Amino acid sequence: MKVKPVNHAKAAEAFIEDTAHMDFHDERLWDLRQKRDEQMHLLPEWQDLRARASAIKEHTLANLPEYLEQFETNAKKNGIHVHWAADGAEHNRIVGEILEKHGAKSLIKSKSMVTEECCMREYLEPRGVVVTETDLGERIQQLDNQMPSHIVVPAVHKLIPDVAKIFAEHYHTDPNDNSAQSLAWQQRLAARPVILSADAGMTGGNFVVAETGSFVVCTNEGNADLSATVPGLHIATIGIERLVPRMADMGVFIRMLSRSALGSPITQYTTHFRGPQKGSEMHVVLVDNGRSHRLGMEDFWTSLKCIRCGACMNTCPVYRRSGGLSYGAVYSGPIGAIIDPTFNERKYSTLPFASTMNGSCTNVCPVKINIHEQLYKWRRVLAEHHELPFVKREVMHMAGKIMGQPTLYRAAINSTEAALSTMPRFVLYNWLNPWGKHRELPHPVKQTFHSWYKQNRLKTKKKEGEGA
Amino acid sequence: MRLASLPGVRMKIGLFIPCYIDAFYPNAGIATLELLEKLGQDVDYPMNQTCCGQPMANSGCNKDAAAAEALFVKNFAKYDVIVMPSGSCTHHVRDNFDAIEQTDEVRHVRENTFELVEFLHDVLKVEDFPWAEFPHKVGLHNSCGTLRALRTASMSELGEPFFSKPMDLLNKVRGISFATPKRPDECCGFGGTFSVTEEAVSAKMGADKVRDHHQAGAEYIVSADTSCMMHQQGCAERAGVPIRFIHIAEILNGARE
Numbered sequence: 001m002k003v004k005p006v007n008h009a010k011a012a013e014a015f016i017e018d019t020a021h022m023d024f025h026d027e028r029l030w031d032l033r034q035k036r037d038e039q040m041h042l043l044p045e046w047q048d049l050r051a052r053a054s055a056i057k058e059h060t061l062a063n064l065p066e067y068l069e070q071f072e073t074n075a076k077k078n079g080i081h082v083h084w085a086a087d088g089a090e091h092n093r094i095v096g097e098i099l100e101k102h103g104a105k106s107l108i109k110s111k112s113m114v115t116e117e118c119c120m121r122e123y124l125e126p127r128g129v130v131v132t133e134t135d136l137g138e139r140i141q142q143l144d145n146q147m148p149s150h151i152v153v154p155a156v157h158k159l160i161p162d163v164a165k166i167f168a169e170h171y172h173t174d175p176n177d178n179s180a181q182s183l184a185w186q187q188r189l190a191a192r193p194v195i196l197s198a199d200a201g202m203t204g205g206n207f208v209v210a211e212t213g214s215f216v217v218c219t220n221e222g223n224a225d226l227s228a229t230v231p232g233l234h235i236a237t238i239g240i241e242r243l244v245p246r247m248a249d250m251g252v253f254i255r256m257l258s259r260s261a262l263g264s265p266i267t268q269y270t271t272h273f274r275g276p277q278k279g280s281e282m283h284v285v286l287v288d289n290g291r292s293h294r295l296g297m298e299d300f301w302t303s304l305k306c307i308r309c310g311a312c313m314n315t316c317p318v319y320r321r322s323g324g325l326s327y328g329a330v331y332s333g334p335i336g337a338i339i340d341p342t343f344n345e346r347k348y349s350t351l352p353f354a355s356t357m358n359g360s361c362t363n364v365c366p367v368k369i370n371i372h373e374q375l376y377k378w379r380r381v382l383a384e385h386h387e388l389p390f391v392k393r394e395v396m397h398m399a400g401k402i403m404g405q406p407t408l409y410r411a412a413i414n415s416t417e418a419a420l421s422t423m424p425r426f427v428l429y430n431w432l433n434p435w436g437k438h439r440e441l442p443h444p445v446k447q448t449f450h451s452w453y454k455q456n457r458l459k460t461k462k463k464e465g466e467g468a
Numbered sequence: 469m470r471l472a473s474l475p476g477v478r479m480k481i482g483l484f485i486p487c488y489i490d491a492f493y494p495n496a497g498i499a500t501l502e503l504l505e506k507l508g509q510d511v512d513y514p515m516n517q518t519c520c521g522q523p524m525a526n527s528g529c530n531k532d533a534a535a536a537e538a539l540f541v542k543n544f545a546k547y548d549v550i551v552m553p554s555g556s557c558t559h560h561v562r563d564n565f566d567a568i569e570q571t572d573e574v575r576h577v578r579e580n581t582f583e584l585v586e587f588l589h590d591v592l593k594v595e596d597f598p599w600a601e602f603p604h605k606v607g608l609h610n611s612c613g614t615l616r617a618l619r620t621a622s623m624s625e626l627g628e629p630f631f632s633k634p635m636d637l638l639n640k641v642r643g644i645s646f647a648t649p650k651r652p653d654e655c656c657g658f659g660g661t662f663s664v665t666e667e668a669v670s671a672k673m674g675a676d677k678v679r680d681h682h683q684a685g686a687e688y689i690v691s692a693d694t695s696c697m698m699h700q701q702g703c704a705e706r707a708g709v710p711i712r713f714i715h716i717a718e719i720l721n722g723a724r725e
């Protein structure tokens with residue numbers, strides 16, 4: 001079947017037309033970026049921390065098999081069941097089997113992007129398992145049947161009245177309730193009984209420590225801790241790249257994660273899971289799902305350093321103005337644009353172009369991923385793999401020819417000079433119509449620089465030459 | 469080896485004028501040339517120049533950039549330094565110019581290409597522009613190419629001590645003052661073909677950018693990159709934001725308005 005590329009531009013245009021939402025979205029995320037800056041200024045060693053975090057991750061990724069085995073051995077010693085999932089399907093099957101074995105019919109979970117990647121809910125629900133998100137933002141998104149639009153603040157594109165409407169529909173609350181507190185309270189009331197009666201709990205994992213066979217979950221709502229501890233069966237789904245060698249490394253990452261993400265010194269809850277409580281079971285499912293393939297990609301493997309802080313999204317001027325859903329993928333924003341194509345090149349071929357490559361993402365990234373350079377490299381790869389729209393390919397091919405021949409170029413510029421009512425046609429050709437949609441065209445001028453130079457400099461230079 | 473770093477060497481400068489300036493903002497090109505001449509430099513504008521290859525390369529079509537890059541080298545290899553009033557073109561030549569074989573000539577061109585501001589600031593180390601006076605409040609726009617690739621100013625994301633080469637130069641102009649926008653180094657949304665393929669986001673970013681400068685009290689937006697300004701001007705005119713645009717070379721060359 002032919003996959004259609006995501007139309008980011010179109011979705012973004014629709015997002016922008018709704019000014020109230022867009023402006024709020026932009027301001028809210030910009031505020032997170034500002035808070036992140038404040039935290040950075042408070043830590044003079046910030047750039048050292050970034051360098052260290054990056055080095056630890058690169059070292060770990062370069063020795064991933066050894067550290068994974070070390071983790072498995074130590075985790076087993078701690079009484080944790082360790083599973084390996086090559087892809088989403090295998091992950092879902094493993095989780096399904098664990099649940100079945102325990103006769104578990106209701107699963108509460110805290111936010112985990114990997115389960116989104118694996119489309120786990122879609123797998124479990126037809127099999128009779130009710131999956132309930134316990135993170136407030138994620139729950140809002142679940143009720144609204146949307147993907148999270150941001151990896152840290154999943155419903156950031158919504159305003160309070162949107163949430164009130166969704167809750168009214170599902171929880172029968174007042175649709176005109178515009179108080180964040182009372183809406184949060186409604187969610188609490190609705191979630192508590194589900195949590196207390198759940199058969200199984202699921203979390204993600206922010207970090208996996210090889211040396212101790214433990215893993216760390218960072219949240220602000222405490223919902224992960226409830227999910228993990230209340231039901232007596234805890235399944236943690238974690239990408240294999242989340243590994244760090246030593247517990248001491250946490251001193252670097254914990255200091256950076258929440259500062260980068262939300263501009264707070266640390267998350268409200270930083271929980272180290274070292275093994276099951278008495279009478280309960282703990283499972284860790286380590287998911288590959290394309291990661292080892294990515295690890296082998298020379299230009300792109302460092303994207304695996306990502307600790308999913310979302311700072312690159314918060315700072316991205318394109319993301320802030322287009323909203324996460326416009327990327328049509330589990331991962332949106334700058335990090336999404338460089339990893340999504342590894343899942344499906346055709347489908348996500350447009351995403352590396354949904355960027356001005358301004359480089360702000362690279363600068364905020366706590367693990368120093370060269371995001372904007374990878375965007376640039378992806379464009380090349382996609383062009384080589386013929387994943388560019390036909391028009392663009394043709395225009396660039398033609399532009400390349402014109403730019404290679406001064407006479408053709410001059411003719412093109414001069415026709416611009418004569419008509420002077422359009423963009424240089426050799427650059428924008430016939431997709432230049434969009435330029436004028438929300439923008440004026442440049443003004444005509446009397447003379448190009450080239451002809452001015454000919455008139456004002458070449459002549460005198462010639463004369464001087466003749467005189468000498 | 470960067471010839472430009474050798475003291476006492478009389479440099480022969482090749483001037484590159486990008487297509488946007490050639491066709492739509494010739495005054496920025498003229499000001500660049502006149503300014504370099506006023507500073508006693510020996511400047512030549514090769515008549516057969518076209519483009520540095522950036523539009524094709526940035527679109528991923530690197531092979532299509534090869535002819536432009538080869539021609540660029542042919543035009544400019546004979547100069548000691550190449551100067552251009554464009555940060556993004558400089559960035560392309562210096563950092564990404566690899567569609568053609570990397571010969572000694574190509575390396576010479578890449579290593580000796582300078583954006584105008586860095587050339588004035590770092591190479592010529594100009595102390596004074598006695599002819600320049602601009603009694604206006606300006607908002608400085610650093611293009612992302614000059615800011616994050618050429619590093620002509622400090623970047624807000626890194627928390628490094630403040631520096632700004634364009635502002636250092638503009639501070640030598642009599643009467644000038646600066647407006648401080650809320651998001652000084654946010655991208656304006658031009659982004660080359662992005663401005664067309666992602667038209668809505670691009671135009672929104674541009675409108676936000678010019679409003680930010682206007683609200684900070686800027687009469688003019690000044691920049692070393694004409695492409696950003698072409699885009700911003702289009703956005704300002706459509707949105708009805710009363711603000712004017714001027715290339716940094718024009719101010720340094722003594723433009724009066």
Ligand code: SF4
Nearest residue numbers: 306307309310312365
């Ligand atoms: S790429 Fe960097 S900035 Fe973006 S989410 Fe990952 S760690 Fe955070």
